[in-house]
Amino acid sequence: MDADRRLLIACLDLTALGDDEDERSIEALCERAIRPFGDDELTVAAVCIWPRSVSLARDRLSAPGVRVAVATGGFPLPDAPLPQRIEEIRRAVDAGADEVDVPVNRFLLDEPDALVGELRSTREAAGSATWKAIVETGGSGKSVACAICHGDTMKGLGNVPRLAGLHPIYIARQLYLFKDGSRNGVDAQLMKKAVAQLTDEDILALAAYLSSLVP
Numbered sequence: 001m002d003a004d005r006r007l008l009i010a011c012l013d014l015t016a017l018g019d020d021e022d023e024r025s026i027e028a029l030c031e032r033a034i035r036p037f038g039d040d041e042l043t044v045a046a047v048c049i050w051p052r053s054v055s056l057a058r059d060r061l062s063a064p065g066v067r068v069a070v071a072t073g074g075f076p077l078p079d080a081p082l083p084q085r086i087e088e089i090r091r092a093v094d095a096g097a098d099e100v101d102v103p104v105n106r107f108l109l110d111e112p113d114a115l116v117g118e119l120r121s122t123r124e125a126a127g128s129a130t131w132k133a134i135v136e137t138g139g140s141g142k143s144v145a146c147a148i149c150h151g152d153t154m155k156g157l158g159n160v161p162r163l164a165g166l167h168p169i170y171i172a173r174q175l176y177l178f179k180d181g182s183r184n185g186v187d188a189q190l191m192k193k194a195v196a197q198l199t200d201e202d203i204l205a206l207a208a209y210l211s212s213l214v215p
């Protein structure tokens with residue numbers, strides 16, 4: 001393999017942030033991170049995983065220099081209270097994370113002081129671990145935020161329903177119902193923030209886009 005390719009691979013983060021990651025999938029990920037190409041000495045830079053898998057990954061990666069990065073601090077949607085997110089970061093670092101990837105709280109975009117305050121406290125909680133703030137485009141990209149829960153291809157994820165290929169009028173109606181609180185079941189709470197900022201135009205565009213996707 002040529003030097004450029006080796007360098008690219010050595011810079012990769014292998015990510016496993018599905019809902020259903022278990023011991024096996026994390027072990028397989030670590031195995032691949034250590035030996036992306038069989039016996040070669042080449043490794044990737046890091047695995048990127050959920051906080052609950054940090055100790056396991058740490059254990060499996062102990063010998064070679066693959067780092068453990070963790071998506072934490074409320075990732076992907078920082079809607080839990082700050083102290084809870086801070087605690088999650090601390091625990092991940094205590095469990096051996098080398099890097100914490102924390103979402104920038106876009107619900108605070110109109111409150112810059114509060115936003116900076118949050119970033120400072122998550123930075124502090126990271127201690128000597130590398131701290132990375134992740135800027136998501138969900139607020140303006142609109143549908144990116146939906147994929148976090150509804151799946152990359154909008155085909156549903158775990159208990160979260162499929163959106164791809166639903167009737168556009170149905171989609172639009174549901175979004176209005178979430179927005180005005182008429183659709184208000186236990187699971188509907190998760191939709192509240194996603195719809196809060198949507199304009200009529202957004203709803204129209206989302207309905208058209210989502211219904212155009214292959215179910």
Ligand code: HEC
Nearest residue numbers: 142145146149160161171174175185187188190191194206
């Ligand atoms: C935090 C997770 C989350 C995010 C982000 C999210 N959703 Fe949802 N969504 C849900 C859940 C959970 C349900 C099921 C709600 C229920 O059963 O009442 C749902 C239901 C829906 C439904 C109704 C589907 C049906 O079959 O009735 C639509 C439409 C929808 N979401 C669109 C969106 C759009 C568009 C976005 C992005 C702007 C989005 N969602 C973002 C979790 C989420």
